[in-house]
Amino acid sequence: DTGVSQDPRHKITKRGQNVTFRCDPISEHNRLYWYRQTLGQGPEFLTYFQNEAQLEKSRLLSDRFSAERPKGSFSTLEIQRTEQGDSAMYLCASSLLTGVSYNEQFFGPGTRLTVL
Amino acid sequence: AQSVTQLDSQVPVFEEAPVELRCNYSSSVSVYLFWYVQYPNQGLQLLLKYLSGSTLVKGINGFEAEFNKSQTSFHLRKPSVHISDTAEYFCAVSEGDMGRRALTFGSGTRLQVQP
Numbered sequence: 689d690t691g692v693s694q695d696p697r698h699k700i701t702k703r704g705q706n707v708t709f710r711c712d713p714i715s716e717h718n719r720l721y722w723y724r725q726t727l728g729q730g731p732e733f734l735t736y737f738q739n740e741a742q743l744e745k746s747r748l749l750s751d752r753f754s755a756e757r758p759k760g761s762f763s764t765l766e767i768q769r770t771e772q773g774d775s776a777m778y779l780c781a782s783s784l785l786t787g788v789s790y791n792e793q794f795f796g797p798g799t800r801l802t803v804l
Numbered sequence: 805a806q807s808v809t810q811l812d813s814q815v816p817v818f819e820e821a822p823v824e825l826r827c828n829y830s831s832s833v834s835v836y837l838f839w840y841v842q843y844p845n846q847g848l849q850l851l852l853k854y855l856s857g858s859t860l861v862k863g864i865n866g867f868e869a870e871f872n873k874s875q876t877s878f879h880l881r882k883p884s885v886h887i888s889d890t891a892e893y894f895c896a897v898s899e900g901d902m903g904r905r906a907l908t909f910g911s912g913t914r915l916q917v918q919p
Contacts, residue, residue: 700852721906721908723906728911728912729897729911729912730808730810730811730894730909730910730911730912731848731894731907733906733907733908734907744906746906759898776895778846779848781848790836790853790855792850792853793839793907795847795848795849796847797845797846797847798846798847800845
């Protein structure tokens with residue numbers, strides 16, 4: 689399977705614990721995006737990377753959230769001191785930015801986080 | 805800032821009937837427009853996109869959408885739906901720049917196809 693993969697698919701944690709999610713983009717895709725989707729809502733942008741550089745962060749990305757893409761390939765999203773309001777589906781997408789034509793984002797299956 | 809409004813949260817329809825899912829957007833610049841479908845416990849799949857050119861865009865699974873700049877709308881249509889079309893549908897917008905920007909999504913429309 690050469691699509692975007694995310695791990696784990698489901699995570700249940702207790703309030704106050706730290707969690708980390710992983711996203712593996714399509715090989716050679718230089719752009720990687722994180723979105724959050726709460727129940728009954730559309731996905732909301734969190735942050736994106738161009739290779740290993742984090743270029744933009746949404747106001748939704750509080751200080752408890754941190755994302756990395758250390759070698760420009762896979763990315764991790766960590767949430768510290770989780771709160772019940774963090775319960776959501778976390779989606780990852782990747783694209784190949786060429787600067788010549790539109791670059792479609794391909795989405796992974798998501799990681800569903802439940803904070804008890 | 806760009807925003808997307810999906811006017812219907814749920815649309816029930818009988819199998820083989822036509823359907824239209826409505827989407828309006830606001831933006832101060834030129835935009836790219838998209839429709840995505842999400843099946844239960846799955847990620848988003850692109851149905852179709854408008855980048856430029858013809859305002860009538862055809863996508864996968866028999867869906868089509870029409871870009872109307874004066875109405876700032878991008879409604880999704882299918883002439884005859886199947887049970888398998890039951891899913892959540894999201895309209896999204898990206899402000900120009902060849903897709904460098906993140907997508908802004910609407911809140912979704914749940915299409916429920918009944919036999």
